[in-house]
Structures are given as structure tokens and as C-alpha cells.
Amino acid sequence: MKNSSHKEIMREIDSASDELQELEAYPLEKLAEIVKEVGFECERCTRCCTKEYNDHVFLLEKDVDKVLAVDPDCIVPAPYFDFCDKNGIFYVEGYALRYKEDGTCTFLKNGLCSIYSERPSICRIYPYMLHREVDGEGNLDWRQVSGLNEHGYYHVETDDETSLDIARQVKEYETLYLKQRLEFFKTILKHFTKNKLRHVQRQYDLRMRDFENGREVDVLVYHKGKLHLHSHKI
Numbered sequence: 001m002k003n004s005s006h007k008e009i010m011r012e013i014d015s016a017s018d019e020l021q022e023l024e025a026y027p028l029e030k031l032a033e034i035v036k037e038v039g040f041e042c043e044r045c046t047r048c049c050t051k052e053y054n055d056h057v058f059l060l061e062k063d064v065d066k067v068l069a070v071d072p073d074c075i076v077p078a079p080y081f082d083f084c085d086k087n088g089i090f091y092v093e094g095y096a097l098r099y100k101e102d103g104t105c106t107f108l109k110n111g112l113c114s115i116y117s118e119r120p121s122i123c124r125i126y127p128y129m130l131h132r133e134v135d136g137e138g139n140l141d142w143r144q145v146s147g148l149n150e151h152g153y154y155h156v157e158t159d160d161e162t163s164l165d166i167a168r169q170v171k172e173y174e175t176l177y178l179k180q181r182l183e184f185f186k187t188i189l190k191h192f193t194k195n196k197l198r199h200v201q202r203q204y205d206l207r208m209r210d211f212e213n214g215r216e217v218d219v220l221v222y223h224k225g226k227l228h229l230h231s232h233k234i
């Protein structure tokens, strides 16, 4: 019989697979209509490049090499570790951009993105998204825009071709993200089985307390089919 953490991981695999199917079935034209209607235009307020406003900048696998070519020290394990084993090692699905001490993105310089042409996928599609979330009434529904009316200009005239192109990029980002998450869970399942490990919630809580108190922790980060060890602290 499988232990509970293996069952939990298999449930996550099923859930990510279902979500991927739902995403693939979502009509591109419908998303393009929403993009056109929202008509977002950046006003260069740079709020979306801060930890305070956007928490973290998650990197798809294809973004990692690009940003590392600019700055080899610009990535960190993404926050919100998924698992912790009995040895106190955390596991997480990928990398995020490092923030500077003032809470702004490492690439934000003089109020501008210094890697604009090479910026990560999520920065290209922001504020659009396409994933399901539970709303205030407890219903699971699609969410297509983040931080509506909180920054930038809205209802800016956007032609059909541009709207469709943005919708295509958003769908591609969300698809790649879910595929990465799926592969992460499959890799963890193999790693736990091979090494006779499982997720231990008590260790997770203890090590998380250490981490939040500024101590260094070991994190295995999923990247391109492998787990990479990082010693990491806030």
C-alpha cells in the first residue's frame, strides 16, 4: 500500500492533468475578447516589479537560462515549498527571480526593466493570466486578469491581432507552467520511491520556522527533469 504522501502526490498529478485539459479546451478567442475589453497598457509605475505587490516572479524552465546569461546570481528557489522530507530538505517546483533588499526585482534599474527584451515569460503576459481559482462564494472559476484597476491604463484601444497574440502568449505560459508542475510531481514521486522518503509535515513546519527566522535551509529545486540542491535563506 502506498503511504499518504505518495497518494497526495498522485492526487496532485491528477489535479494538474485535469487542469491542463481544461486549459487546453478554453477557447483562445474568448480570452482574446477579454484582453481586448480590458485593454491594459503599462504606465511604468513599476509596482508589478516589487515583492510587496507581486510576491515573486516565477520562472519557467525556458526563462532560467536566459536570465542566468545576464546575471548568474539572479535566481532563487521559488517560495512556498511543496514538500519536506525526514531530513529537513525542502522540495519546490522551480526558480524565481531574486529581489534586492529593498524588495524590488534584481533587474529593475532607474525605474526601468534592464532586461526588457529578455524579460521572463510572466513579465510579458502580466497582468493577464488564465487559471481557475475559488471565488468569494466558493465556486471554482477562471480568472483572466490580475490586479484589475490597481495600476496602469485600461480600455486602451487594442486591435484584434494584438489581442489574439497576447491571448496566445497567456495560454502558452499557463500550459508550460502546468506541464512543469506535472513533471515536478512525477520527479518527486520517483525520487521519494527510490530513496524511501516521504513528505513529513512536522519537519516541514520546524524547518519553515527556521527559514522564516533567517536560518539557511536546503532546498531541492526542480529544473529540466532533475532536482538541484540549493542552500537558501531569506
Ligand code: SF4
Pocket: 048, 049, 050, 057, 097, 105, 106, 107, 108, 109, 112, 113, 114, 115, 116, 119, 120, 123
Ligand atoms: S524582469 Fe523586468 S519586468 Fe520582470 S519584474 Fe524584473 S524588472 Fe520587472
